[in-house]
Amino acid sequence: MTTRLYNFNPGPAALPLEVLEEAKETTVQYGGRGISIMEMSHRSKPVEQLAAVTEQLLLELMGLQQDRYRALFMGGGASAQFAMLPLNFLAEGLAADYILSGSFSEKALQEAQFIGSTRKAASTKDEQWQRTPDVSSLQVKADTAYVHMTTNNTIEGSRFNVFPETGDVPLIADMTSDLLGRDIDYRRFSMIYAGAQKNIGPAGITAVIIRKELLERGSKHIPLIWRYATYANNDSLYNTPPVHALYLTNLVLQWTKRQGGVKQLEAVNRAKAALLYDAIDQSGGFYQGIIAKADRSDMNITWRLADKQLERLFVQESEQYGFEGLAGHRSVGGIRASAYNAVPVEACQALADFMTDFQLRHG
Ligand SMILES: *Cc1c(COP(=O)(O)O)cnc(C)c1O
Numbered sequence: 011m012t013t014r015l016y017n018f019n020p021g022p023a024a025l026p027l028e029v030l031e032e033a034k035e036t037t038v039q040y041g042g043r044g045i046s047i048m049e050m051s052h053r054s055k056p057v058e059q060l061a062a063v064t065e066q067l068l069l070e071l072m073g074l075q076q077d078r079y080r081a082l083f084m085g086g087g088a089s090a091q092f093a094m095l096p097l098n099f100l101a102e103g104l105a106a107d108y109i110l111s112g113s114f115s116e117k118a119l120q121e122a123q124f125i126g127s128t129r130k131a132a133s134t135k136d137e138q139w140q141r142t143p144d145v146s147s148l149q150v151k152a153d154t155a156y157v158h159m160t161t162n163n164t165i166e167g168s169r170f171n172v173f174p175e176t177g178d179v180p181l182i183a184d185m186t187s188d189l190l191g192r193d194i195d196y197r198r199f200s201m202i203y204a205g206a207q208k209n210i211g212p213a214g215i216t217a218v219i220i221r222k223e224l225l226e227r228g229s230k231h232i233p234l235i236w237r238y239a240t241y242a243n244n245d246s247l248y249n250t251p252p253v254h255a256l257y258l259t260n261l262v263l264q265w266t267k268r269q270g271g272v273k274q275l276e277a278v279n280r281a282k283a284a285l286l287y288d289a290i291d292q293s294g295g296f297y298q299g300i301i302a303k304a305d306r307s308d309m310n311i312t313w314r315l316a317d318k319q320l321e322r323l324f325v326q327e328s329e330q331y332g333f334e335g336l337a338g339h340r341s342v343g344g345i346r347a348s349a350y351n352a353v354p355v356e357a358c359q360a361l362a363d364f365m366t367d368f369q370l371r372h373g
Pocket residue numbers: 021086087088089090114160162163164184185186187205206208
């Protein structure tokens with residue numbers, strides 16, 4: 011067998027090796043039933059059970075109570091949520107406030123603009139997203155349908171450390187790249203969504219965590235398939251969900267719990283990111299961090315090399331040394347290491363060592 015790479019892919023991203031091994035074992039036979047889960051009816055007991063326990067486990071890991079929140083699973087990726095959210099909650103006569111902190115937040119706004127009135131509540135676009143907007147004293151008007159933010163900016167490598175006070179207005183977040191990666195007070199949010207392929211599972215499934223009272227306020231004038239209430243009323247089994255992706259997500263969540271949960275993973279993630287940020291900050295300018303220090307993400311660590319030629323060489327050489335996925339997003343260039351929950355400390359240590367070594371040889 012070939013050895014596994016140090017996987018810093020931004021998404022789809024690294025999955026825990028334990029989970030892959032476990033999934034391999036159950037691929038042909040699930041629960042000793044003579045068929046795999048991919049071949050089972052989504053109306054069967056095992057699949058109903060899988061949906062129910064996965065919902066419970068996700069809420070538990072987030073520290074949310076089952077009597078206040080639902081966790082729903084659906085296809086379409088986080089991008090489908092960009093449209094589904096305003097379809098459900100951007101009613102006429104109201105406006106949705108979007109906090110802009112990077113390109114995914116702009117995409118979320120773009121879709122909402124097809125549906126209803128929107129406002130830019132804050133933005134750091136004219137600073138090339140090098141920091142996240144200060145939202146500590148955000149003013150929320152009475153006619154606001156909801157406030158939307160992206161808690162961690164995957165492409166840019168920044169994050170919010172402070173979340174706005176929105177009073178009775180629902181605060182809604184795209185947490186695709188930091189859900190369960192840090193210990194946020196998830197109770198402050200009325201709705202959270204995340205494509206699974208970064209921190210909680212494989213591609214093909216999206217988690218939507220939503221307050222029950224918000225569910226009831228969703229539009230009744232849109233097709234059933236686009237209503238959150240439809241997914242909630244049918245325990246995510248209204249139509250065929252991505253069953254195998256749900257199964258893998260369940261395995262990742264169990265793994266997350268075995269690691270000690272979110273608090274423990276946050277500490278590990280902090281240490282992992284610090285290895286890379288230290289290598290950047292101690293390089294005497296050879297490596298240059300892109301994001302203002304206070305707003306740096308622990309999930310996506312971004313930097314540049316002063317010399318573009320060397321930057322290309324860095325990525326090329328890194329591949330020879332067994333590192334995967336370090337080229338920055340095509341829209342911004344530079345280098346990006348995505349060190350989600352499943353990326354082991356050893357991978358970050360190896361990358362920090364490689365950075366030092368590369369500088370010695372080429373600096
Ligand atoms: C990856 C990502 C998306 C896009 O997710 P898809 O599942 O590909 O639609 C949206 N928002 C954030 C913050 C992301 O990191």
